[in-house]
Amino acid sequence: MSMINYELYKVFYLAAKTGSLTQAARLLYLTQPSVSHAIKQLESSLGATLFARNAKGVELTQEGAILYAYIEQAHTFITLAEDKMAELSNLESGELRIGGSDSLFKHYLLAYLEAYRLAHPGIAIRLIHGTTPELIASLKEGAIDLGVVRLPISDTQLEINRGIELQDCFVAGSQFSELKDQTLSMEQLLRYPIILFSRNSRARSAITDLFREHGHELTPQIEVGSVDLLLEFARKGLGISFVTREFAARHLEDGTLFAIKLDVKVPPSQVGFMTLRNMPLSKAAQQFLSMIG
């Protein structure tokens, strides 16, 4: 490998382009002898005279012209690279890939994403949904920059940032209005039809575990696959849904749903942003996290 100092090619490029060592020196913030020396070095490394020197400046020789054709291309790519990196740095372009659940995207991140998009329209936002283990795998493959999930998570390779706290609760519609002012026990609640999120959900296992700790088995009459359906089924009176209070906010406000008071405190759940401990965040992701945190 000949391994010529690439910096010499920059000098050569500018000398060839301007047709003057003096001008090249000016562009490079160097002196003319320095450029002269650099060109001489390149010439001796390549074993060819690259320029004809004359009183008006320099002119490419046959060999110099051939070299220039290649170096011009190389220079173009490097310039493009520098421009691109500047864009990325200025958040004028780039990609922000977030993993999470659809409900967290919709009810928690949406507002931030809108603000982010407005502030940095050049950055493409990609939302990838999956379960927590899937998202951890995606992170480790580099398919996403960060994941938004319910805590706790224990994986030494991950770095966790806490987000908001969410309070899960049971909600019902007007068909069950007799429960509005009561405080129910677990036993009492279990007499009613229960609607839960489908298996593999962190929220679901949290609540069934809580019931089990108190000696009760929480078995749903209906299982659904989305938060929207949980809310919809509860509103239609098909049963009592276990949902995140914050996600039901609209319906709780307009009265189509109400929260049921339990005599047992349902522990809140923490939302967290997980990133790979070893992998530095992209500027786009850094900026997004800083907008939230």
Added chain:
Amino acid sequence: MSMINYELYKVFYLAAKTGSLTQAARLLYLTQPSVSHAIKQLESSLGATLFARNAKGVELTQEGAILYAYIEQAHTFITLAEDKMAELSNLESGELRIGGSDSLFKHYLLAYLEAYRLAHPGIAIRLIHGTTPELIASLKEGAIDLGVVRLPISDTQLEINRGIELQDCFVAGSQFSELKDQTLSMEQLLRYPIILFSRNSRARSAITDLFREHGHELTPQIEVGSVDLLLEFARKGLGISFVTREFAARHLEDGTLFAIKLDVKVPPSQVGFMTLRNMPLSKAAQQFLSMIG
């Protein structure tokens, strides 16, 4: 202009390609801290972290991967450039453009060109024919590397190398065999039909000038456009041709033509190789001249 030291991109390229600063250092004949420092410098110049460092080596970040896509291209071009220059240096490729007259090509250069082609089959040979002023213009435009012409030539921008000496003479065929053993004066010669090369020829003006100096006007009965026709017409007995003895060698030997002895010495003409004084010769041209010189 951000003007980052191009040499840093070489280090970055190898680090990214090998996935290891240590290995990159080995390829660059540097130490690992040096590479580490170079990468850090590049990162701070670009305002982005390019690598995730871990115990096994380094891995490109999102931004690093984007940069790599560009730098890989640039590196490819530079490598191609270096390969090409090595080829040119080794005379494995290139172009040799020679200007001259067809007769000089055929009768003088041909042997050298054959040898050259055999020795350097990778080099494309281009012969451009034209008059001396045309060739000088071609030289100055960079359209040819060297010109082969009759001397003298006076142009301060040109560098002249002497080639062989050619002796012009009058030749005739068997129809004029009575002249074979005579030594003619100019006056006597002028009684016969003369065949000259068409106007603008250096050889022609040399001989007409010589006659004029002696008070005679040499006016041809026939003008032809090539040396071959000069010889052909003389052989057919159409007249006495003024040709270069060396170009007529074959016919002088086989007796179809003979040289006429004049009582005036026709000064020999010198063939020269002209190159631009200011423009360094390509390797291909240097080699060619050295084969002749």
Added chain:
DNA sequence: GTTAATCATAGACATGGTTTATGACTCCTA
């Protein structure tokens, strides 16, 4: 727990690039 990799850091060092000063040359202009 030990070993052997990795990269990072700090400071000493020296190579190499830069500068200054000057010279040779060419072109243009008065």
Added chain:
DNA sequence: TAGGAGTCATAAACCATGTCTATGATTAAC
């Protein structure tokens, strides 16, 4: 035709940059 202003080249002093040595921190593997 001389003078001036531009070009690039050269040489030597300088110094700053990049390099190395030495060491540390961390991680992975055995």
